[in-house]
Amino acid sequence: MTLLPVPLGNYILLSGILFSLGVIGVLTARNAIIILMSVELMLNAANLLLVVFARVHGDIGGQVMVFFVLTVAAAEAAVGLAILVAVFRRKGSVDVDRLNMLKG
Amino acid sequence: MADQLIFWVAAIVAIIAAARVILLKNPIVSVLHLIVTLVALAVLFLQLSAEFIAALQIIVYAGAIMVLFLFIVMLLNLRKDEFGRDQLPWLRLLGTLAGAAFLAELISVIGGGRARAAVLPQEFGSVRSIGKALFGEYLFPFELTSLLLLAAVLAAVVVARRRSPSEPENFQPAAPVNQAAGNGGEA
Amino acid sequence: MLPLLWTIPLWPLLGFLLNGFFGRRWGKKTSGLIGCATILVSFLMSVGALASLLSLPERRYLVAPFDWIVVGNFHVPFGFMLDPLSAVMILVVSGVGFLIHVYSVGYMSHDPDQPRYFSFLNLFVFFMLVLVLADNFLVMYIGWEGVGLCSYLLIGFWFRRPSAARAGMKAFIVNRIGDLGFSLAIFLIFWNFGTLSFIEVFERAPAVAAVSGGLITAIGLLLFMGATGKSAQIPLYVWLPDAMEGPTPVSALIHAATMVTAGVYMVARCSTLFALAPVTLAVVAIIGAATALFAASMALVQNDIKKVLAYSTISQLGYMFLALGVGAFAAGIFHLMTHAFFKALLFLGAGSVIHALSDEQDLRKMGGLKTAMPITYWTFLIAALAIAGVPPLAGFVSKDEILWQSFSSPIGHWLLWLVGTITAALTAFYMFRLVFLAFHGQSRYPSTVHPHESPGSMAKPLIALGVLSVIGGWIGWPKVLGGGSWFEHFLAPVFEGAEARLPAREATHSLGLEYGLIAVSIAVGLLGIGWAYQWYVKSPERPEHLRTRFAGLYNLLLNKYWVDEIYDAIIVRPLVGSARFLYRRFDLAVVDGTANGIAKLAQTLAATGVRTSTGRFRLGAVTFAFGCVVALGWVVYTFLRVSG
Numbered sequence: 001m002t003l004l005p006v007p008l009g010n011y012i013l014l015s016g017i018l019f020s021l022g023v024i025g026v027l028t029a030r031n032a033i034i035i036l037m038s039v040e041l042m043l044n045a046a047n048l049l050l051v052v053f054a055r056v057h058g059d060i061g062g063q064v065m066v067f068f069v070l071t072v073a074a075a076e077a078a079v080g081l082a083i084l085v086a087v088f089r090r091k092g093s094v095d096v097d098r099l100n101m102l103k104g
Numbered sequence: 105m106a107d108q109l110i111f112w113v114a115a116i117v118a119i120i121a122a123a124r125v126i127l128l129k130n131p132i133v134s135v136l137h138l139i140v141t142l143v144a145l146a147v148l149f150l151q152l153s154a155e156f157i158a159a160l161q162i163i164v165y166a167g168a169i170m171v172l173f174l175f176i177v178m179l180l181n182l183r184k185d186e187f188g189r190d191q192l193p194w195l196r197l198l199g200t201l202a203g204a205a206f207l208a209e210l211i212s213v214i215g216g217g218r219a220r221a222a223v224l225p226q227e228f229g230s231v232r233s234i235g236k237a238l239f240g241e242y243l244f245p246f247e248l249t250s251l252l253l254l255a256a257v258l259a260a261v262v263v264a265r266r267r268s269p270s271e272p273e274n275f276q277p278a279a280p281v282n283q284a285a286g287n288g289g290e291a
Numbered sequence: 292m293l294p295l296l297w298t299i300p301l302w303p304l305l306g307f308l309l310n311g312f313f314g315r316r317w318g319k320k321t322s323g324l325i326g327c328a329t330i331l332v333s334f335l336m337s338v339g340a341l342a343s344l345l346s347l348p349e350r351r352y353l354v355a356p357f358d359w360i361v362v363g364n365f366h367v368p369f370g371f372m373l374d375p376l377s378a379v380m381i382l383v384v385s386g387v388g389f390l391i392h393v394y395s396v397g398y399m400s401h402d403p404d405q406p407r408y409f410s411f412l413n414l415f416v417f418f419m420l421v422l423v424l425a426d427n428f429l430v431m432y433i434g435w436e437g438v439g440l441c442s443y444l445l446i447g448f449w450f451r452r453p454s455a456a457r458a459g460m461k462a463f464i465v466n467r468i469g470d471l472g473f474s475l476a477i478f479l480i481f482w483n484f485g486t487l488s489f490i491e492v493f494e495r496a497p498a499v500a501a502v503s504g505g506l507i508t509a510i511g512l513l514l515f516m517g518a519t520g521k522s523a524q525i526p527l528y529v530w531l532p533d534a535m536e537g538p539t540p541v542s543a544l545i546h547a548a549t550m551v552t553a554g555v556y557m558v559a560r561c562s563t564l565f566a567l568a569p570v571t572l573a574v575v576a577i578i579g580a581a582t583a584l585f586a587a588s589m590a591l592v593q594n595d596i597k598k599v600l601a602y603s604t605i606s607q608l609g610y611m612f613l614a615l616g617v618g619a620f621a622a623g624i625f626h627l628m629t630h631a632f633f634k635a636l637l638f639l640g641a642g643s644v645i646h647a648l649s650d651e652q653d654l655r656k657m658g659g660l661k662t663a664m665p666i667t668y669w670t671f672l673i674a675a676l677a678i679a680g681v682p683p684l685a686g687f688v689s690k691d692e693i694l695w696q697s698f699s700s701p702i703g704h705w706l707l708w709l710v711g712t713i714t715a716a717l718t719a720f721y722m723f724r725l726v727f728l729a730f731h732g733q734s735r736y737p738s739t740v741h742p743h744e745s746p747g748s749m750a751k752p753l754i755a756l757g758v759l760s761v762i763g764g765w766i767g768w769p770k771v772l773g774g775g776s777w778f779e780h781f782l783a784p785v786f787e788g789a790e791a792r793l794p795a796r797e798a799t800h801s802l803g804l805e806y807g808l809i810a811v812s813i814a815v816g817l818l819g820i821g822w823a824y825q826w827y828v829k830s831p832e833r834p835e836h837l838r839t840r841f842a843g844l845y846n847l848l849l850n851k852y853w854v855d856e857i858y859d860a861i862i863v864r865p866l867v868g869s870a871r872f873l874y875r876r877f878d879l880a881v882v883d884g885t886a887n888g889i890a891k892l893a894q895t896l897a898a899t900g901v902r903t904s905t906g907r908f909r910l911g912a913v914t915f916a917f918g919c920v921v922a923l924g925w926v927v928y929t930f931l932r933v934s935g
Contacts (some may be wrong), residue, residue, distance in 0.1 A: 001220050002217075002220075002222070002223055003111070003219045003220060003221060003222070004152075004219040004220070005106055005107035005108055005111045005151055006107075006112075006130075007219045008109070008218060008219065009214045009215065010115070011215050011232045012155070012210070013210075013211065013214060014114040014115045014118070014119070016207055016210035016211065016214075017119055017122075017207065018118060018119065018122050019207075020193075020203045020204065020206050020207035020210070021119070021122045021125075021126060021203070022122075022126075023199075023206055023277075023916060024126060024199055024200050024202075024274070025125065025126030025201040025202075026205065026912060026914050026916075027195075027198075027199025027202055027909065027912050027916055028126065028195070028196045028200060028261045028730075030133060030187050030190065031182070031187070032282065033131045033132055033134070033173065033177055033182065034125070034126060034131065034137075034174065035123035035200045036173070037125055037126075037127070037134055037135065037138050037173065037280050038126055040165075040169070041122055041125060041126075041136060041138065041141065044142065044145055044165075044238070046156040047145070047157075047161075048145055048148065048149075049816070051148075051149050051152050052152060053156060054118055054152075054154065054229075055153055055154070055221055055222070055224075056220075056222060057222055058221075058222030058223065058224050058228065060228065060229070060233050060536030061232060061241070061242075062140075062235065063154050063156070063157050063229060063234055063237075063256060064112045064145075064234060064238060064242050066154075066157050066160075066238045067143060067157070067160065067234065067238065067245075068249060068257055070160055070161075070164055071249040072166065072250060072252065073165070073169060073220075074164065074168070074169055074253070074256070075252050075253055075255070075256030076256075076261040077169045077311070078172070078256045078257065078259075079259045079260050079263065081147050081172060081176045081260070081264075082171070082259065082260035082261075082263040082264035083263050083264075084180075084263045085164065085176065085179070085180070085263075086175060086264055088180050091206070093187075094170060094182060095172050095188075096908040096909060097187075097189050097191065097192070097907065097909065098177065098909070099908055100905070100907060101906060102904065102906045103904060103905055103906025103907075104274065112368050133496070163819055192907070192910065195910060195913055196914050198915050198917075199909070199912075200918055202913060202916035202917050202919075205920045205924075206916070206919070206920055206923065209920065209924055209927045210926055212931065213927050213931070249315065266686065282448050
């Protein structure tokens with residue numbers, strides 16, 4: 001039985017704080033790029049927990065999952081940024097408040 | 105003791121950088137701060153016997169994905185005074201409130217866990233062990249990620265490609281509206 | 292021949308379809324030809340059917356081309372029945388109907404809507420044939436409703452005239468009141484007998500009557516209510532005078548061959564039911580006699596040639612019901628037939644007069660047409676003599692039979708005879724008033740009008756009907772006058788069931804009495820004619836004189852006892868008022884309000900809902916986040932509760 005550097009709760013708290021910051025970023029930012037970055041932040045918060053619990057349980061699966069998340073993040077960034085470029089072409093801005101074509 | 109110090113330093117750096125990512129107005133600065141967060145997390149990963157993941161974090165995340173962000177920001181030439189006055193200022197408050205409530209709920213269920221962890225086998229978190237897992241137990245999902253990446257590449261190309269000449273580009277130059285409203289973000 | 296019985300009504304239906312769909316394209320000549328030819332085929336087949344029937348010992352033939360309704364044990368074949376009664380009816384309907392069709396070719400030749408006219412006329416005959424050939428109540432009801440519909444269509448044929456459209460509606464609505472009784476009777480019959488077939492119902496009727504006589508009485512009264520609507524008896528006769536708004540041949544068809552005879556036929560058909568409930572027969576007789584007298588009195592003073600004939604029809608129908616009511620069913624049907632001949636002739640003759648005078652219907656503007664229109668005059672005179680009961684014409688035979696029966700029948704009464712005899716005198720008077728005013732004396736029409744005899748297509752039916760009006764009655768020539776009462780014998784099998792229920796006829800009346808009554812009935816007829824001659828030919832100033840002296844009575848009659856006005860005040864107005872009230876307070880407020888309210892609610896909800904679709908990304912995201920917070924909060928709450 002080995003020990004973590006700090007109690008498990010600290011890791012969870014750190015992850016929670018990062019995740020909540022990501023949530024706040026998505027909810028408050030008007031710049032679409034900031035929103036995409038906030039999403040990355042949330043993904044990383046999840047990654048942290050995956051790595052922590054892989055360590056706690058001694059299961060390599062957690063780290064493999066991080067690998068997958070990384071892949072998804074890359075894909076998401078690529079598509080998201082492509083959409084961003086397309087939106088910018090059409091609207092001349094990345095202000096999400098201007099994306100109101102779905103207004104009923 | 106040193107381990108704890110490293111944790112706290114990395115954690116605080118990550119939090120501060122993350123906060124600045126969402127608070128700053130200048131997208132370039134935000135991107136740079138996000139890289140800082142990623143690096144700080146990579147440090148924590150190293151502490152948790154995840155050497156390969158930490159390396160990936162630096163190389164792929166900070167190196168590739170974030171560079172892509174930076175590239176787009178520069179390509180679109182986004183500036184901090186991009187936007188006009190916020191027409192829904194109360195939404196910022198509500199959004200922050202939602203995030204805070206979320207955090208509060210998370211905190212309320214964190215138990216007083218102890219720092220106990222499993223005894224690790226040799227080479228836990230090394231390239232070899234992860235490689236074995238990837239090409240063994242997780243082979244099928246791993247192959248699926250290739251499909252995912254292919255789809256993403258195609259999607260990115262299709263979405264971002266220029267329209268055909270017959271289709272008029274409905275370009276409206278970003279109107280630099282209301283300079284005074286943008287309360288000069290810290291660069 | 293008989294297996295093809297069911298095709299008899301199909302021919303007019305074919306004519307209706309052809310004229311209805313293609314008449315306008317094929318032109319007037321063709322539509323008239325189709326109209327007449329289809330009825331002629333039906334008539335010839337009816338003659339053939341009669342011939343075949345005479346060779347059948349059981350005097351009844353049933354055929355059902357197809358099953359109409361089969362639901363559980365409710366089984367209604369689309370069945371037709373030929374027996375002496377329906378044989379007589381189809382001959383009258385198709386025969387007289389054919390003559391009227393031929394006449395119509397000439398009469399309607401100037402009307403651009405001739406194809407429509409002939410299609411309706413054919414449809415009318417079709418429904419009437421279905422009505423009389425039906426072997427159960429439901430098929431009869433189809434014909435019953437169908438002739439009501441056709442009367443509406445034809446009375447309102449010139450629908451651009453508001454009065455015609457109104458008259459059509461009046462006929463339809465008044466008929467509907469009677470139909471209500473008929474349909475209720477059908478429901479009662481099905482409920483208690485479990486079948487609608489005539490034969491089965493009449494077979495079971497005595498058993499049912501033994502259990503509950505009141506039920507049979509109720510059915511009889513409801514059936515008679517239907518008959519009063521169709522056959523224009525008190526109190527539902529009011530539609531018939533207004534029905535004069537239709538083309539004159541239509542009036543002839545309605546009054547002679549179809550429609551009004553339906554009620555008489557129906558009562559005769561259901562004679563077994565009526566015979567089982569003596570009350571209903573008494574009601575039928577009394578209503579019939581009252582209607583006869585009442586209508587005849589109104590006919591005395593009418594100035595419209597067609598109105599006189601209309602009231603005369605009501606009066607004659609009263610005779611028929613009087614006959615049915617005293618148990619002389621054959622006599623009633625006999626009068627129905629002879630009346631069809633001379634009433635059709637009277638209407639067609641009147642149509643000729645109207646035609647010749649360029650649509651003038653007022654008797655006061657006629658006169659002296661005798662020389663200008665000899666054929667019309669002579670045939671009209673024959674018909675008038677027939678209806679007045681002058682021997683040996685058709686009307687005399689049948690009317691005398693009715694009067695004799697009403698006096699001598701065990702359920703008859705001398706009062707009924709008296710009313711009938713007075714009516715006979717009045718009938719003779721008003722008919723000859725009409726004849727004298729129209730054809731004799733000085734011409735009172737404008738000198739610009741030059742009356743002319745009608746063309747051949749109109750004159751020939753007149754002659755044919757004139758012959759029938761003379762000889763039509765001879766088939767029922769009474770025994771006491773050296774005849775054989777063949778008609779009565781022919782119909783006897785149909786009324787066997789009813790006769791068996793009625794008190795036995797006693798042969799106590801002496802021959803002298805019968806001769807005496809015949810003499811009286813001839814005498815009153817001649818008296819009426821002489822009276823009319825005295826007033827309208829010898830001293831034309833007398834009526835004028837009397838009119839001023841008895842102004843009150845005259846106005847009462849002229850205004851038809853104000854019955855229309857009374858109905859209007861006590862039935863129509865309250866109905867319209869309450870309908871309007873319900874329309875405003877219930878339809879508009881509640882029904883429409885509910886419907887509109889639901890629509891409005893949906894609209895409001897949608898208008899509210901669409902506002903959530905702001906298209907604002909952040910608003911959606913924040914809402915979503917709060918949703919997650921609540922959901923997570925629920926999870927956290929349960930977790931904390933479980934873990935204490």
